[in-house]
Amino acid sequence: MSRGLRVLLCQGEGGDDAEVARLLVGLGCNVNCERVADEATLEARVAHEGGDLVLYGVAGAGSEGGDARAAGALRALRAARRADPSIPFVVLTDEHGRDVAVAATRAGASDWVDLDDHVRLETVIAREQRLARERQAQRRIESELGMQAARFRALVEKSADAVCVLGPEGAIRYASPASQALFGRAPHALVGVSLCELLEREEAEKAREVLARVALEPGRSEAHELRMTASDGMRRLVRMIAINQRDDAAVDGIVLHLRDLTRLRQAEEALARSDQQLRQAQKMEAVGRLAGGVAHDFNNILSVILSYASMVLDDVGEGSELGQDLLEICNAGRRASELTHQLLAFSRRQVVEPRVVDLNAVVTRLERMYRRILGEDIALVTTLTPELGRVLIDPTALEQVVMNLVVNARDAMPRGGSLTIETSNVWLDEEFAEGHLGVKAGPHVRLTVSDTGTGMDQVTMQQIFEPFFTTKEPGRGTGLGLSTVFGIVRQAGGTIWVYSEVGLGTTFKVLFPRVDKPVTARRAPGLIADLRGEEQVLLVEDDDALRKVARGIMRRNGYRVLEARGAEEALALIADHAEPIDLLLTDIVMPGMGGPELARRARAMRPEIKILCMSGYTDDAIVRHGLLDDELAFLQKPLVPDALLRKLREVLGAKPA
Ligand SMILES: Nc1ncnc2c1ncn2[C@@H]1O[C@H](COP(=O)(O)OP(=O)(O)OP(=O)(O)O)[C@@H](O)[C@H]1O
Ligand SMILES: [Mg+2]
The missing domain is CATH 3.30.565.10 (Histidine kinase-like ATPase, C-terminal domain)
Structure with a gap:
């Protein structure tokens, strides 16, 4: 059911609004009458509660003159229109107020009706009812449109992407608030500026080409990546999508969507980089395992070759032809040893002494x-x-x-x-x-x-x-x-x-x-004049050939040598041997108990024992990371007589006189 017409009744001097109200009800119109006493109330009512129609009565002879009555009608008209410029204002009159009604109509009132002319009154009311409905529908549409516009404005203005509209000459006509972060200027200060003016020369050139292509016809669009220095002085990577919306009357221009890709791109790069690093590390791990395994045996073999070759070389001297041949063997062995060393270094399996x-x-x-x-x-x-x-x-x-x-x-x-x-x-x-x-x-x-x-x-x-x-x-x-x-x-x-x-x-x-530590003093290599010794050495090495050659080198140089093939055997020897043992020379990587653990136990049994560990590679994370106890001396394999003898003297100290 349509709601009743909301009528505000206002009487000029001498009129009787109760009678008018009765009349309207009598006509059977669906109206909802409210009587207002004066213009001020009329204005307030229209402003705050609204209304469909103002009926202003100027019937009866009244006591005022015609001019005063007309002035009153005009004041009421103006008050109503101040509150709502489109509210219909109809004057009700009889023969006494007709001049006033005509004057009010001339001044902008919607109409006037004779009180006795019931038919016309009914027609006017019906017409106002229809117009009121139309106005209402119109207002609904307008408010809906207003909402929509506000929604779209918010979409653009609150968007993290900057949105700009370029006019026909390429100047910015609109810039959304997010533009400020990119260009370092308030959006209103960007209006009238061309995009290319905001870019460095080379980038501007490229952007100009993109915009020129997009401008060719409505509907064209193109994406492009811009590099620019943003307001904070940082280099930025910005993705620009330009769309020609000339055919859209509401936009009539080229719309730019600008998105700052810098962080995204940085994150992607970091991800790719750590991915690459991970792959590299995995590859190294695999190669390292292989290299480590090979190098271990390889070093032992090289130790034997190099040791014998250099021992025989010592005997025959470099001067002879045989000596020269042996020198070649030593050189080749050393090159092979360098290569193994490198294999271990890149696979992070070399024993380091940080x-x-x-x-x-x-x-x-x-x-x-x-x-x-x-x-x-x-x-x-x-x-x-x-x-x-x-x-x-x-x-x-x-x-x-x-x-x-x-x-x-x-x-x-x-x-x-x-x-x-x-x-x-x-x-x-x-x-x-x-x-x-x-x-x-x-x-x-x-x-x-x-x-x-x-x-x-x-x-x-x-x-x-x-x-x-x-x-x-x-x-x-x-x-x-x-x-x-x-x-x-x-x-x-x-x-x-x-x-x-x-x-x-x-x-x-x-x-x-x-x-934050003081630099470790370099151990002075020190000249060791006499490489011979007489001390008791316990040699622990699981490789038979290597054990044999190491034993040979030491014995030839005066040392007394006890041998063990592994840690358990060595510990048993330490327990049984009644005489002092001056030095434990042990391999680091052995089946069963490794060198460092053996060293610890040996020291527990004989606190005075000196320890020298040797290895070509290590699989043990502790040793690998250089956590070799500072008191454990270390000898790099492959073993060569000279290095072994030097190291022995270094660890044992100057030979007792
Ligand atoms: N400073 C550099 N400038 C240009 N290219 C380089 C540079 N450093 C390395 N490279 C490239 O990286 C490759 C690998 O370097 P890498 O040091 O691992 O091996 P190499 O120098 O070829 O051989 P090696 O170092 O084993 O004698 C080189 O062959 C070269 O192509
Ligand atoms: Mg190189």
Whole structure:
């Protein structure tokens, strides 16, 4: 059922609104009458509660003059229209008020009706009822449209993407609030500016081309990635989608949707990087297991070959033809041993002896050698930060890292150039640590080696850390340099990464965790004049041939040797042997109990016993990470007589007179 017409009845001087109300009810109109006493009430009612129709009565003779009555009618008309400019205002009159009614109609009242003309009154009411319904529907539509517009405005204005509309000449006509973060100007300050003015020249050029294509016809769209410097001075990567909406009357322009991809892209890159690092680490692990297994046996075999060859060489002397042949065997053996050593280094299975090291000191000490390696056409620049933090790493391994990078740089600059070695302190934040496998946030020491050489393309760069990857001709490179570097760096808890541009050069950055400890004193190698000794040695080694040759070397040089094939046998010997045992020489990796555990037990039984561990590789995480007890001396396999004898004297101390 349609609701009744809401009528506000207002009487001019002399009228009787009760009568009018009765009349309306009598006509059978569906009306809802409210009587208002004066213009002020009328205005308030219309303003706050609304109304469909104002009926203003000027019937009866009244006491006022015509002008005053007309003025009253006009005041009421204005009051009603102030509250609602479209509210119908009809004057009800009789012959006394007709002039006033006419004047009011001229001044803007909707109509006037004679009180006695019931038919017309009914018609006017019916008409106003219809108009009121139409107005209501119109208002509903308008409010719905208003809501919709507000909704769409909110969609654009609250969107994280910046939205801009370009006018026909390419100037910004509208910019959403998110534009401010990208362009560093308030949205209203962007109006009238062209997008290209906001970009650097090269980017502007590209953007101009995209916009020109999109402008060709309505409906065209194109996506494009823009690089720009945002208001905060940061470089940003922005995805722009330009859509030609010229055919849309409401927009009539080119709409740009701009999304900041910087964080997303960074996250993707970090993910890809740690993925690559993980794969690399897994590959190393697999190769390492294999290399470790081979190297263990290989070192023992090499020990035997090298030891016998050098013992016989000692006997015959280098002067003879046989001596020269033996020298060749020794040289070949040493090369083979270097290769095994490298295999172990990159697979992180070499026994390391980490020390607290000053990177600056290492670079300074080796600077002369680098200059020799680089030759005259390559300038060497070293920029060493004073007060550089210390790092915990095997010094020999660290030298190997720098050396490999220097040699690679030299090879990349066949026509000369310059090489820069730089050290500095850096702080890695959580975000960086998350994106780099095995890296902890905190203070680090950075070594940067950059060259002005050939550089590398992306495809090469992705493979350089792989063992045996080389672009050098056969004989010039084995492809183990960088995989070794990678292994050493990771073993020291560090990370490495590379920037390169074809034709411009390459930069390697190596980061090591910083340690706050004083530098470990270098053990002076010391000249040992007499390599012979008479002490009692207990030799523990599971490889028969190696045991035999080690025993031979020591006996030939005056030592007394007890032998055991494993830890259990050794412990039994220690328990049974009545005489003092001066030194325990033990392999680290043995079936059953390993060397370090044997050493611990031996020391418990004989606190004065000296210990020398030997190994070619290690599988034991404790030893591998350099947690070899500081009091355990270490000898690298393959065994060669000279090194063994030196080490024995080093550990046993000066020979008693
Ligand atoms: N500074 C550099 N500039 C350009 N390319 C480089 C640089 N360093 C390494 N590379 C590339 O990475 C490859 C692998 O380097 P890596 O040190 O592992 O092996 P290699 O130098 O070829 O051989 P090796 O070091 O075993 O003698 C090189 O062959 C070369 O293509
Ligand atoms: Mg190399």
